[in-house]
Amino acid sequence: xxxxxxxxxxxxxxxxxxxxxxxxxxxxxxxxxxxxxxxxxxxxxxxxxxxxxxxxxxxxxxxxxxxxxxxxxxxxxxxxxxxxxxxxxxxxxxxxxxxxxxxxxxxxxxxxxxxxxxxxxxxxxxxxxxxxxxxxxxxxxxxxxxxxxxxxxxxxxxxxxxxxxxxxxxxxxxxxxxxxxxxxxxxxxxxxxxxxxxxxx
Numbered sequence: 129x130x131x132x133x134x135x136x137x138x139x140x141x142x143x144x145x146x147x148x149x150x151x152x153x154x155x156x157x158x159x160x161x162x163x164x165x166x167x168x169x170x171x172x173x174x175x176x177x178x179x180x181x182x183x184x185x186x187x188x189x190x191x192x193x194x195x196x197x198x199x200x201x202x203x204x205x206x207x208x209x210x211x212x213x214x215x216x217x218x219x220x221x222x223x224x225x226x227x228x229x230x231x232x233x234x235x236x237x238x239x240x241x242x243x244x245x246x247x248x249x250x251x252x253x254x255x256x257x258x259x260x261x262x263x264x265x266x267x268x269x270x271x272x273x274x275x276x277x278x279x280x281x282x283x284x285x286x287x288x289x290x291x292x293x294x295x296x297x298x299x300x301x302x303x304x305x306x307x308x309x310x311x312x313x314x315x316x317x318x319x320x321x322x323x324x325x326x327x328x329x
Contacts, residue, residue, distance in 0.1 A: 194224030
């Protein structure tokens with residue numbers, strides 16, 4: 129791997145790999161995932177998670193399946209304490225990560241400012257559209273529920289039941305709960321003051 133071409137620090141991954149142990153191989157993959165995350169962050173790739181960021185740049189990856197395979201192994205290492213992996217497979221996985229980062233570096237260098245802007249606009253407009261759909265669906269659901277309560281016999285019965293239940297909760301359960309809490313607090317305060325007074329000279 130030509131590290132200088134990417135300008136990334138692979139020393140931790142190489143040190144772990146050089147241990148020649150299963151734990152070292154696993155640590156090498158964990159460190160490589162960390163390098164990928166740091167690169168995505170430094171390039172300001174949009175997305176809340178690493179998965180989202182990779183999805184954003186996936187069309188620029190020459191070997192996306194290799195990266196996905198490597199990240200699946202990464203997840204297994206995280207969730208399976210006794211998972212073991214060979215040195216050769218570890219090297220294969222790290223090369224997959226490296227190729228993905230190389231592809232990303234080359235893509236960023238080749239894209240114009242306009243192309244990057246268009247990509248971001250498409251990404252954020254897609255997110256906005258999803259949120260609009262969720263909000264719109266929620267509003268329609270609430271409107272349908274209100275109509276059901278106001279316009280149908282079953283809805284009116286349900287509304288009446290909800291109102292009575294709410295009234296009972298507020299003026300009975302909640303009311304007496306507050307009184308009991310205040311009474312216990314007052315009793316505790318009195319007990320504290322009495323015991324404190326007894327301890328004084």
